[in-house]
Amino acid sequence: MRSEPVTLLALDLTGTFAFGLNGALTAVRAARLDVVGVVVLGMITALGGGIIRDILIDALPPATLVDWRYYTLAAAGGLIAFALSKHLRRLEQTINVLDAVGLSTFAVIGSSKALSSGLGVAPSILLGVITAVGGGTIRDTLVRQIPSVLRSGLYAIPALVGAAVTVGTIEWGLYGLPAALGAASACFLIRMIGLHFDLNAPEPPETSEREPSSEDAT
Amino acid sequence: MRSEPVTLLALDLTGTFAFGLNGALTAVRAARLDVVGVVVLGMITALGGGIIRDILIDALPPATLVDWRYYTLAAAGGLIAFALSKHLRRLEQTINVLDAVGLSTFAVIGSSKALSSGLGVAPSILLGVITAVGGGTIRDTLVRQIPSVLRSGLYAIPALVGAAVTVGTIEWGLYGLPAALGAASACFLIRMIGLHFDLNAPEPPETSEREPSSEDAT
Amino acid sequence: MRSEPVTLLALDLTGTFAFGLNGALTAVRAARLDVVGVVVLGMITALGGGIIRDILIDALPPATLVDWRYYTLAAAGGLIAFALSKHLRRLEQTINVLDAVGLSTFAVIGSSKALSSGLGVAPSILLGVITAVGGGTIRDTLVRQIPSVLRSGLYAIPALVGAAVTVGTIEWGLYGLPAALGAASACFLIRMIGLHFDLNAPEPPETSEREPSSEDAT
Numbered sequence: 001m002r003s004e005p006v007t008l009l010a011l012d013l014t015g016t017f018a019f020g021l022n023g024a025l026t027a028v029r030a031a032r033l034d035v036v037g038v039v040v041l042g043m044i045t046a047l048g049g050g051i052i053r054d055i056l057i058d059a060l061p062p063a064t065l066v067d068w069r070y071y072t073l074a075a076a077g078g079l080i081a082f083a084l085s086k087h088l089r090r091l092e093q094t095i096n097v098l099d100a101v102g103l104s105t106f107a108v109i110g111s112s113k114a115l116s117s118g119l120g121v122a123p124s125i126l127l128g129v130i131t132a133v134g135g136g137t138i139r140d141t142l143v144r145q146i147p148s149v150l151r152s153g154l155y156a157i158p159a160l161v162g163a164a165v166t167v168g169t170i171e172w173g174l175y176g177l178p179a180a181l182g183a184a185s186a187c188f189l190i191r192m193i194g195l196h197f198d199l200n201a202p203e204p205p206e207t208s209e210r211e212p213s214s215e216d217a218t
Numbered sequence: 219m220r221s222e223p224v225t226l227l228a229l230d231l232t233g234t235f236a237f238g239l240n241g242a243l244t245a246v247r248a249a250r251l252d253v254v255g256v257v258v259l260g261m262i263t264a265l266g267g268g269i270i271r272d273i274l275i276d277a278l279p280p281a282t283l284v285d286w287r288y289y290t291l292a293a294a295g296g297l298i299a300f301a302l303s304k305h306l307r308r309l310e311q312t313i314n315v316l317d318a319v320g321l322s323t324f325a326v327i328g329s330s331k332a333l334s335s336g337l338g339v340a341p342s343i344l345l346g347v348i349t350a351v352g353g354g355t356i357r358d359t360l361v362r363q364i365p366s367v368l369r370s371g372l373y374a375i376p377a378l379v380g381a382a383v384t385v386g387t388i389e390w391g392l393y394g395l396p397a398a399l400g401a402a403s404a405c406f407l408i409r410m411i412g413l414h415f416d417l418n419a420p421e422p423p424e425t426s427e428r429e430p431s432s433e434d435a436t
Numbered sequence: 437m438r439s440e441p442v443t444l445l446a447l448d449l450t451g452t453f454a455f456g457l458n459g460a461l462t463a464v465r466a467a468r469l470d471v472v473g474v475v476v477l478g479m480i481t482a483l484g485g486g487i488i489r490d491i492l493i494d495a496l497p498p499a500t501l502v503d504w505r506y507y508t509l510a511a512a513g514g515l516i517a518f519a520l521s522k523h524l525r526r527l528e529q530t531i532n533v534l535d536a537v538g539l540s541t542f543a544v545i546g547s548s549k550a551l552s553s554g555l556g557v558a559p560s561i562l563l564g565v566i567t568a569v570g571g572g573t574i575r576d577t578l579v580r581q582i583p584s585v586l587r588s589g590l591y592a593i594p595a596l597v598g599a600a601v602t603v604g605t606i607e608w609g610l611y612g613l614p615a616a617l618g619a620a621s622a623c624f625l626i627r628m629i630g631l632h633f634d635l636n637a638p639e640p641p642e643t644s645e646r647e648p649s650s651e652d653a654t
Contacts, residue, residue, distance in 0.1 A: 027368065036375060037368035051274070056487070058496035060276035065341050123501050137578070142355070142365055147578055150463065150473040157472060245586065254593060255586040269492070278494035283559050360573070360583055 007177040008109065015105030016070050020046035020077020022098035023139050028085045030143040035082050041139060042078025047071060048135030049106045056127060057117040096195055099136060104187040107132035107162035108180050112170060121167055128163025129156060154194025162187030225395045226327065233323030234288050238264035238295020240316035241357050246303045248361040253300050259357060260296025265289060266353030271328045274345060275335040314413055317354060322405035325350035325380035326398050330388060339385055346381025347374060372412025380405030443613045444545065451541030452506050456482035456513020458534035459575050464521045466579040471518050477575060478514025483507060484571030489546045492563060493553040532631055535572060540623035543568035543598035544616050548606060557603055564599025565592060590630025598623030
């Protein structure tokens with residue numbers, strides 16, 4: 001447990017809870033898992049990004065495993081999502097919004113923690129992106145989907161923008177709650193716009209040799 | 219290599235060997251891999267949980283990579299399983315029993331190592347569960363199965379019980395070989411009962427929106 | 437950033453660039469990803485092995501995230517591969533050669549870094565293999581293929597040879613650029629011969645119980 005501004009902690013816990021709900025709903029939707037599987041996937045999604053971040057910046061044991069607020073919120077998110085899932089008409093949309101909330105907050109927290117751990121500007125931005133997409137990538141891999149970060153051009157990009165704005169405002173001495181919320185909002189908006197208009201980055205010019213991803217031959 | 223009671227080391231090595239056999243048999247069954255693939259999957263399954271544990275409690279480099287007994291036993295388990303696989307009539311059942319042995323021993327060792335590294339009660343229990351299910355989760359992911367920890371309600375739960383009993387007896391000063399064996403046995407029995415009666419935790423109340431896990435759309 | 441011989445750094449950067457190209461071409465071929473997905477998979481493939489290595493030898497934060505040359509080369513490889521992919525007639529073959537280059541250089545660098553971090557002979561060889569196959573294993577898992585290290589007998593074996601020659605020459609005081617290049621060449625040649633003749637290690641003697649890898653039941 002580190003002494004950090006209460007507002008940043010609130011942002012981090014918000015992302016943890018959102019990813020906990022999101023991972024659990026993904027489990028309900030994608031794989032019809034039972035309550036334990038649902039909560040476990042919620043916890044992995046919520047805690048995964050922060051654990052990867054803390055491993056890479058050598059802040060071990062990870063804050064998300066040591067501080068009870070993180071794992072309790074992650075588990076609570078999973079249980080709530082399990083209980084509510086039958087009342088959700090628009091499961092897909094809820095999943096996407098919660099994922100965007102987690103992505104945005106974790107990009108901000110990940111990059112600011114990396115910078116304050118002594119990393120340089122570019123590595124801190126990179127680490128913000130890894131924190132933001134890490135939990136969701138593990139989530140998708142475990143339920144056997146190609147991860148969002150690979151499938152959707154506007155998944156890594158908004159995280160990159162959020163992390164870059166965070167690192168930029170810290171470097172220029174402008175960081176604080178407004179800057180953090182601004183960076184997170186920028187990431188969130190770009191992600192939601194991309195989802196709404198189904199935007200993607202350019203695809204490869206030609207892929208005549210494309211093979212189904214499920215094939216086994218070398 | 220740490221100075222630890224011989225009996226706990228024996229428990230840890232038992233789990234390593236069981237997971238080495240288990241991972242190798244899974245490779246034989248699920249994906250018809252050659253001898254190298256079989257041994258590699260055995261070693262990943264046997265060493266994965268302990269490596270994740272040692273990363274998270276900041277005990278690097280991991281004991282399982284530094285102490286020759288671990289990686290040798292893991293590789294031996296893989297080779298033995300490869301050689302014996304054609305003589306095994308009940309491959310499925312053997313795989314399940316070996317997996318339960320690894321799960322039980324690693325829940326006990328993982329939670330006790332976490333506690334002695336200075337983590338609190340709840341994080342130590344969590345880490346016991348992560349140690350227990352970690353190697354098998356990597357194993358299942360690599361051969362493209364939904365991991366047991368998500369599929370089966372009675373996979374994470376017995377690990378949780380084993381880790382909780384371990385941490386409880388340590389906290390109350392009652393820990394020793396009998397307590398460790400009792401915690402591991404409790405985990406093993408719950409897992410085997412769950413497998414025998416095909417028990418699962420409650421499933422989500424309604425999943426009208428269920429989609430096949432192999433689908434790619436966001 | 438560590439002070440290391442320029443030649444070894446060159447070998448490491450060569451492998452990083454090769455894996456960046458390789459991962460990106462894999463993304464183009466296997467999953468028809470957009471430019472962001474292609475670059476991200478290139479970077480994960482290029483940086484993954486070194487990150488795992490630095491976590492396991494406790495050299496955190498990882499050199500590949502801190503030193504701009506690594507992540508820049510990895511991203512450049514991804515972009516170049518995206519741009520060139522339509523001009524590549526023999527995508528499969530290019531992917532395989534680049535993978536073998538990355539495998540060879542990372543086996544040498546990984547094992548020598550492990551040894552100089554204080555690990556013993558066998559753990560250093562093991563770590564060389566993990567470094568060499570790590571990035572590609574994450575790559576394959578993310579695009580839902582059974583990893584090469586499990587599928588192909590002559591993938592882990594050449595990495596093992598490269599790492600063993602590296603560690604052997606260091607232990608005997610014969611290490612230097614020639615030895616490093618010799619170790620990498622040995623690994624590369626064995627891998628290419630295996631690919632050319634489609635060699636594999638012996639398969640399990642009998643697998644009557646074989647089940648499709650995509651099946652879900654425990």
